[in-house]
Amino acid sequence: MLKGRFTTRRTCRLCNSSMLHLFLNMGLMPLAGDFLKKKDIGKEKLYPLRIFFCENCFLVQLLDIVKDSNIFKDYRYFSSVSLSRHFGDYAQEISTKFLKKGSFVVEIGSNDGVLLGPFKKRGYRVLGVDPAKNATKEANKKGLKTITDYFGIKSSKRILEEYGQADAIFANNVLAHIDNMEDVAKGIEILLKDDGIFVFEVHYLGNLIKDLQYDFFYPGEHLTYYSLYPLMLFWKKYGIKIFDIKKTKIHSGSIRVYASKKSRKKSNIEKFLNEEKKLGLYKKNTFDKFATQVFKNKSLLEKNIKDLAKKGKIVGYGAAGRANTLLNYSNITDRAITYIVDESSQRQGRFTPGNHIEIFPVSKFKNDNPKFCMILAWSYADEIMKKEKEFKENGGKFVVPLPKFVVK
């Protein structure tokens, strides 16, 4: 395995402070979505996975930026399949609260148009911006006008010229992936109407800390782990004020944040900040403690899986990118987990990066009847156990690795 190319930031992504505290070093890791063809085994590149806490604005972030090829290129899943209901409700809420006839809606990182679709159906003018060619092609096919580009000052000026200012700008599950946030913020400053709204969803740091979701850390792709306070400080610099926030269940716990240039009546903000303070999200000590817990959990997981493997065959269920952090960090290889099953035909026949476990269709595990099934997509454990209840009825046992190791 080769060491990949990366650069390291010296300052905080949001506030530019250099008071950065390294609290968790997970060693060298492959890219989470880099599922390998057989001929590429051993050729995957490795990158440092180190997580920092900014002592000035309290942002949790990776500073090592992957420089090799476009990491979104190949594997990024189309969001429509799993998330269409979530985004349908989202569009409904925004339309009722904030939009009027003829409103112009722009989405950053619009993927295949899972949110723009329901807006268009309601009669609004929509425009997507996304750097992933395969996704924008899909969106345009559906009649959802989408530009293949990164969102920033340049693209927003282009949009402004052609379409005018936006009544609403959205960014869902995308702000955590962007290194140059200043460019995005300035782009929004340019494109958003004074009485327009900017709404975004990001995975929430509070859930990560509470539920020990350390498999949300992976190199290159997910650079930032957001809480409310650093977001408020950052957007304020660009005249964009956060006025509301709510939790959503998507991706194991996210937040939907509402902001605008014009001051609006605030709700939930004080309550949320107090909650974060209570959770210790503004203290570096909390993250040091978290890291200790992570290390303990990882060591225990490694030992438990080795012990289980002596008792019978273990297969993994769900080869999500996150599983690769869990498997690599806990040194779980194909000696412990014989193979993994996954519903995605794009992953079947491939091997996990780093530890090279082969991926098969779900039917293989059904015919095979192994003794243990380790649920790698552990945040969906209840759903999976319900769906695969026959496995248990036939004498198999499920293994849930996190937040607490359970065999049931």
Ligand SMILES: [Zn+2]
């Ligand atoms: Zn900072």
